[in-house]
Amino acid sequence: xxxxxxxxxxxxxxxxxxxxxxxxxxxxxxxxxxxxxxxxxxxxxxxxxxxxxxxxxxxxxxxxxxxxxxxxxxxxxxxxxxxxxxxxxxxxxxxxxxxxxxxxxxxxxxxxxxxxxxxxxxxxxxxxxxxxxxxxxxxxxxxxxxxxxxxxxxxxxxxxxxxxxxxxxxxxxxxxxxxxxxxxxxxxxxxxxxxxxxxxxxxxxxxxxxxxxxxxxxxxxxxxxxxxxxxxxxxxxxxxxxxxxxxxxxxxxxxxxxxxxxxxxxxxxxxxxxxxxxxxxxxxxxxxxxxxxxxxxxxxxxxxxxxxxxxxxxxxxxxxxxxxxxxxxxxxxxxxxxxxxxxxxxxxxxxxxxxxxxxxxxxxxxxxxxxxxxxxxxxxxxxxxxxxxxxxxxxxxxxxxxxxxxxxxxxxxxxxxxxxxxxxxxxxxxxxxxxxxxxxxxxxxxxxxxxxxxxxxxxxxxxxxxxxxxxxxxxxxxxxxxxxxxxxxxxxxxxxxxxxxxxxxxxxxxxxxxxxxxxxxxxxxxxxxxxxxxxxxxxxxxxxxxxxxxxxxxxxxxxxxxxxxxxxxxxxxxxxxxxxxxxxxxxxxxxxxxxxxxxxxxxxxxxxxxxxxxxxxxxxxxxxxxxxxxxxxxxxxxxxxxxxxxxxxxxxxxxxxxxxxxxxxxxxxxxxxxxxxxxxxxxxxxxxxxx
Numbered sequence: 259x260x261x262x263x264x265x266x267x268x269x270x271x272x273x274x275x276x277x278x279x280x281x282x283x284x285x286x287x288x289x290x291x292x293x294x295x296x297x298x299x300x301x302x303x304x305x306x307x308x309x310x311x312x313x314x315x316x317x318x319x320x321x322x323x324x325x326x327x328x329x330x331x332x333x334x335x336x337x338x339x340x341x342x343x344x345x346x347x348x349x350x351x352x353x354x355x356x357x358x359x360x361x362x363x364x365x366x367x368x369x370x371x372x373x374x375x376x377x378x379x380x381x382x383x384x385x386x387x388x389x390x391x392x393x394x395x396x397x398x399x400x401x402x403x404x405x406x407x408x409x410x411x412x413x414x415x416x417x418x419x420x421x422x423x424x425x426x427x428x429x430x431x432x433x434x435x436x437x438x439x440x441x442x443x444x445x446x447x448x449x450x451x452x453x454x455x456x457x458x459x460x461x462x463x464x465x466x467x468x469x470x471x472x473x474x475x476x477x478x479x480x481x482x483x484x485x486x487x488x489x490x491x492x493x494x495x496x497x498x499x500x501x502x503x504x505x506x507x508x509x510x511x512x513x514x515x516x517x518x519x520x521x522x523x524x525x526x527x528x529x530x531x532x533x534x535x536x537x538x539x540x541x542x543x544x545x546x547x548x549x550x551x552x553x554x555x556x557x558x559x560x561x562x563x564x565x566x567x568x569x570x571x572x573x574x575x576x577x578x579x580x581x582x583x584x585x586x587x588x589x590x591x592x593x594x595x596x597x598x599x600x601x602x603x604x605x606x607x608x609x610x611x612x613x614x615x616x617x618x619x620x621x622x623x624x625x626x627x628x629x630x631x632x633x634x635x636x637x638x639x640x641x642x643x644x645x646x647x648x649x650x651x652x653x654x655x656x657x658x659x660x661x662x663x664x665x666x667x668x669x670x671x672x673x674x675x676x677x678x679x680x681x682x683x684x685x686x687x688x689x690x691x692x693x694x695x696x697x698x699x700x701x702x703x704x705x706x707x708x709x710x711x712x713x714x715x716x717x718x719x720x721x722x723x724x725x726x727x728x729x730x731x732x733x734x735x736x737x738x739x740x741x742x743x744x745x746x747x748x749x750x751x752x753x754x755x756x757x758x759x760x761x762x763x764x765x766x767x768x769x770x771x772x773x774x775x776x777x778x779x780x781x782x783x784x785x786x787x788x789x790x791x792x793x794x795x796x797x798x799x800x801x802x803x804x805x806x807x808x809x810x811x812x813x814x815x816x817x818x819x820x821x822x823x824x825x826x827x828x829x830x831x832x833x834x835x836x837x838x839x840x841x842x843x844x845x846x847x848x849x850x851x852x853x854x855x856x857x858x859x860x861x862x863x864x865x866x867x868x869x870x871x872x873x874x875x876x877x878x879x880x881x882x883x884x885x886x887x888x889x890x891x892x893x894x895x896x897x898x899x900x901x902x903x904x905x906x907x908x909x910x911x912x913x914x915x916x917x918x919x920x921x922x923x924x925x926x927x928x929x930x931x932x933x934x935x936x937x938x939x940x941x942x943x944x945x946x947x948x949x
Contacts, residue, residue: 261407261415265400270302272393273347273363276370279386285340285374294344301351308355321345343370357401364397391431396424434840464502464510464689464708464733466675476727479550482715483723485542491714492601494748497555497726499711501578501736505697507626508675510708514577514621520563527564528573530581531598540596544723547591554581555711556595558746565593577621578707579744605742606647612740614705622705622738625697629677636698646704650737650747653698657691657749660684691750692733705738709746874936875918878911881943895919910939 274295281291324345347366350359371390399420407415482497502510520528541557544565554563554573563573563581572584583591614623639656640649662685669686672678676697679690692708699706710733715726734748879889882902889898899915917936 261400261404261417264415264417264420265397265404266302268393268397268400269360269363270298272390272397273298273351273367275386275390275393276347276367276374277344279371279374279390280340282374282382282386285337286344290341290344294348297348298351301348306354307352317349321349340370340373343373360401364394368394388428388432392424392428395427395431396420399424434843461710462500462512464693464710466508466669466679466689466693476729478548478725478727480545480547480555480712480726481718481723482546482726483544483721488717488722488724491541492599495557495599495714496732496734496746496748497712497714498558498560498580498709499551499553499555500576500580501707501709503578503621503707504624505626505693505708507628510693512576512578512580517574517576517582520573520575520581522564525564526566527562528566529562530560530575531562539598541599543595543597545591545593545595546723547593549586549588549590552582552584552586554583554593554595556581557597557599559598559600561596561598563593563595566591600742602745605739605745608741609645609647609739610741611645614703614738614740618705618738622707623700623703625700628697628701629674629681631681632677632697633701635680636701639698640702646702647739647745649702650695650699650704650745653695654747654749657694658751661686661691661751663687663691663751688733688750692735695735695747695749696737699735699737707736709734709736871918871921871936874940875914877940878914878918878943881940882911885943908943910943914939 277286277291277294277298280286281288286294321342324342343366347363350363350366354360354363367390371387374386403420480497484491500512502512504511504513520530522528540561543557545555547555556563560579560581566573566583570585571587574582574584576582636653640652643649643652661679664685665687667686668683669675669678669690672682676690676693679686680694689708696706696708710731712726713730713732715724715730717723718725732750734746734750736744736746738744875895882889887898887902887905889895893901895915895918896912899912902911903909914936917932
């Protein structure tokens, strides 16, 4: 492959990197990405076209006009900017003749990569970033060498050598950048955070009048790890969000919005429930929640919350036992929840046959005008049952076994969606089932409410946490019984949906694990940075103390006396160590700059032996100077070589000098074998083994 062809191919791939990033992040539609890919490939295959300055100005004006029109038609500045950059890159690919045109193409690709970071910061973005770094280095090397190879037509081009150098530089760049990333002070990365969005199936209301099919979305909204083996957890475990108590015939809302603020104790723990068992018997959950809601999720029976580090964070609890965070966080959250996981059977044993408290009747028993058949249906279903709890179980079983789950919305256009669901379609999604049971319970005097949250999700075997997606959003019912309080019912039948092939599931879980690790790196803000260095400091202190104790027992000397003097090597001075490391690397690169330059010229640029021989002679002078021989300004190279030969009694200095003379003044073409002999002579001089 010639240099020009390698340059064109690498430039095309670099231009496509930005497209791949925004397309994978969802910044452009698949059709737009395919059209751009086809157009750019065609333009690169056909080669550049010459346009007059007037035509170029008209084309640029048209591109800007498309941007303005796009923005006014669709009103999304981000998407319009992406499409504008794609169109501008196509124009530059068409007229690329000057070096500036290629630089503009590279800058456009970099701008697209930055825009992609506002849509996603997934592990795929990391891969794209690494590929962009490598291609940028490779293209810039080829870009720089085009002129040199153009002047020396006889030079042999090696694409593999360029790839090796680009790889080496990319790796060194990352090795230098990673310590700096962890060391430099920074604030929160909120400006790069994902924009909040409503999750399908989870909202502050439930509307049975919505039309159209519910589209399942596999996007991850949270990850939850627990302190117990997932195999012993209930299969129907859910992450409770908020509850809705008021129903007008179509829409469920929350009328108990008045909130009480929760205040943390001296340990930073927010108590939620007044009645609690021992901490050891509670289920501890660790939540990693994306920014899509202000609700604090947790397993039912939340007792306490902790882990909120932001001092401006305030937690509030409404009349439906839902917890909210104020102000709503723009970044992903990590917090811990303790829940008292009591089974329904355990709670049912504590039911008391006493009247329902009066304060619950207004909020949880009110009903709008209903179809008369609903009351008759409840009587039929609950006939022959014992107490209120048995009737609730009868209704749950009736709905779960007698109706069909579907993502379609056959009752959405009906005047009375609930009646249509119960007596005509007998099919719907979870909100219909939850509504049906809650209303049927209220008709027989059992306080009830609809709860919105998520199923527990898919267990990730790689990292031992649950992956909760938008598709796991769910609605169920809570009914009140004197004694135990609120008890959960879920009348929705199983959707019967699998998670796909086993091998695909394992790969998806592995990618999700890598995504989590990358997210932790991206969100390594000032708070996490301080925690990281404090952890390093504690480990250093602990290790030093253990070593001090062990050595003290052996030699009777306490190393702790040196602790204060050596402590500056710990976490607090880590930034200084990073700077010193960078200075050391810079010094070594400067000290051995001639070796790097010779390696570059010989193995990458494949410069002629004449230039390499001159570099070797300069190295000879440097080696002899370190040994006490300094060439006078009035000495010729041969005279200096003869003088050194007489003192060292070695032919090596003169041998290198003669090669330098023949190549520079005699036009001698130095071959590889002769260069190898010169290199061997220099190594002997440097080591002191003279011959």
